[in-house]
Amino acid sequence: MTVQVVIKPNTYFDSVSLMSLSTKANQVEGVEQAIIAMGTEMNKGVIRNVGLMTPEVEEAKNSDLMIVVKAATDELCENAFVSINELLTKKNTNTGKSEVKYSTISSAAQSIPEANLAVISVNGAYAAREAKKALENDLHVMLFSDNVSIEEEIELKKFAHEKGLLMMGPDCGTAILGNIGLAFANAVRKGEIGIVGASGTGSQEISVRIHDFGGGITQLIGTGGRDLSEEVGGIMMLDGIKALDEDEATKVIVLVSKPPAPSVEEKILAQISQCKKPVVVWFIGGDEEKITKAGGHFAKMSKEAALKAVLLAGADESKINKRALNIPLIEEVRAKLKPEQKYIRGLFCGGTLCDEAMYAAMEKFDNVYSNIQKNADYLLEDNNVSKEHTFIDFGDDEFTKGKPHPMIDPSTRIERFKQEAKDPSVGVIVMDFVLGFGSHEDPVGVMLPAIIEAKQLAEQEGRHLEILGYVLGTDLDYQNFDEQVEKLIAAGVTHASSSQNAGLLAREFVVKGE
């Protein structure tokens, strides 16, 4: 191991920039640890305690910026400094874009009379109040904030319904309106399929698969995760279906959610039966018979839902690459795993992607644990410790308190990955890498050093570590989809071509004795 230090005399960066630089520096390829801090005596003491003290650090002054990098070789250290310097320069030269700021929604609405939508992301305590103001100003609302009470949600949705407006959220993280992605969304082709989704990454997955099959999206309307609860009654999903049914550009409607509350399901099925257009329904774990009886097109998994939608919109089936499951690969991987390597560890940024893979596993195994399990018997006692088959949604509240969402800052997942990779009972680690607006600029890249290290460690210990990665994205996403996939493959990761395939492959890899 090598430790190298650069001291930048009399250099001040604001704290937010320093923290962001420090996070990014720790994700530079080959870096085991990077520290960026002011050269105070106390900080030098901490560096001494963690064994990274050098004569240069000893000499640093209070007003100096210390950059300390520990990596395997001198060359890796130097590469890291080049990357860190680029980040520092970027921070110094980033002039930002000047935007008009309005202090209230009403003043914004008055100044931009043509606006018809407000995207609101404020503290939950004030979110409902701001959403109400937007609705009063005749604006549709996408409410990204969570921690809004269910009573407030019901009041807002009823008010919006009466005014003929969309009230997307609270806790609505994904929408595509007029081909513009809002919050977390992918760049997809404009087309003839409309989506109403109560789950963010589930809706992203459907939109991406539709794009991959050659179709396109008219609108993707998010409802917020609680919309289909008994209390809220599916107000937004019902309004969303109605809006898409009346939209001339939309030929097919897709619904995405976990199973609704029974009374809400009845209302939705009743509305489906009234629709002029075909409706594909992907309710994870949903009831095929009921949906079919109502005239809906049932889909058990995400890829199936997207394919049905594209075909119903008139695509030529013979021209579609359906991304069939790689069956020979399953036998190949099974043969590499030792008998004791029998568990799946799913580490996900997207909640619905986690759910889909978990449901696939639950079809063959009983012992499937998670932090988002519906069955309380299989909820993890400690979310930081895996048990048998474990699926973690890192976007869940416990992991995001005071931290950005893992689709923006994947550092927590990286650490957990390192932990799982050392477990000799693990057969496969499955992960998602979500591209698109709002997501990390290089989600695969930040994970690569940990993946390479884990693969090497497993090899030294004489075991095969199967890592399965799914890149949720399109060729239009700014992160460069092909490059992300190539990076994974080059690191020895098996690439799954859809969320559905990722879930099925992970499950099949660890089935023993078939």
Next chain:
Amino acid sequence: MRYAISGDSDFIQKIKASEFSGYVHSIFNRTVNIQSLENGELYTVACQEIDNGPNTLVIQVERFNTINLSVNDQVYTENNFLHIANKLTIAVDKAALWESILPEYPQKVEILNRNSTKMRDYIDHYGIGGGMKKSNHPTTPFEIELSRLLEERTGLLLTELFNNRHSEAIEKASKLIGLGPGLTPSGDDFLVGLFTILNLPKSPTHPLKDFCLEVVKLAKPLTNEISYMAMQKASIGKVRESIISLIHSILYGTEEDLILSLNKVLKIGSSSGTDIALGILAGLEANKIAGGKV
């Protein structure tokens, strides 16, 4: 030419009387620090979205990165104008005068009790980890060690303070100065919050304000000049408007006032706002012990 919107009344008086000169010390997107040649203190020219503060002038500008300022640019004053080299001229004649005045500690403490509890819960949920608030998932040995030291040293300081062992408390406080990776280290920010409360007029801990002055005497060689200036001002009860507003809300405000003002403080720096807020809560705890009131 730009107009100043508001500013520290002493700073504005110095400009009006042409009694201020110095040079640019450091430049950020939203603030420029100037070192005074008269008293060596740092003064800040801040963009319009920044709140008032000690030694601070808030001016009509969105960002400073579009103005070609450089470190060491000369700063001088002339009648009602502050000039930075020949690059920026600021007129102060229409600026609103602001002064840092802390509210008095209340006689009845029901609101304070309720708001302290609410504030702690809110910070548990929304505060930024990595400084005084433990990160849920520290990722490097440096972060883990830093977190351990902050926790250990804060605990030792408060134990000494609560037991009225002042000279020991001063020594323990000095071990927090400069501890933390940000521009204003977490230990410094915590002390800013603590000093603010110890300076509240009529509070049970008001006699402890000399403790703040003693700690600051040790601080200069232990931290950078920007952070030192914030601590030095806090030690005499001079803090930013957003912190005063938060203190007022804790002592006298509704829950909505509290959350609004707390959010503004939590947005300071990276974890700085959370570190300051936790210092404030520690100060209120000291009052509880000193006066049996909170």
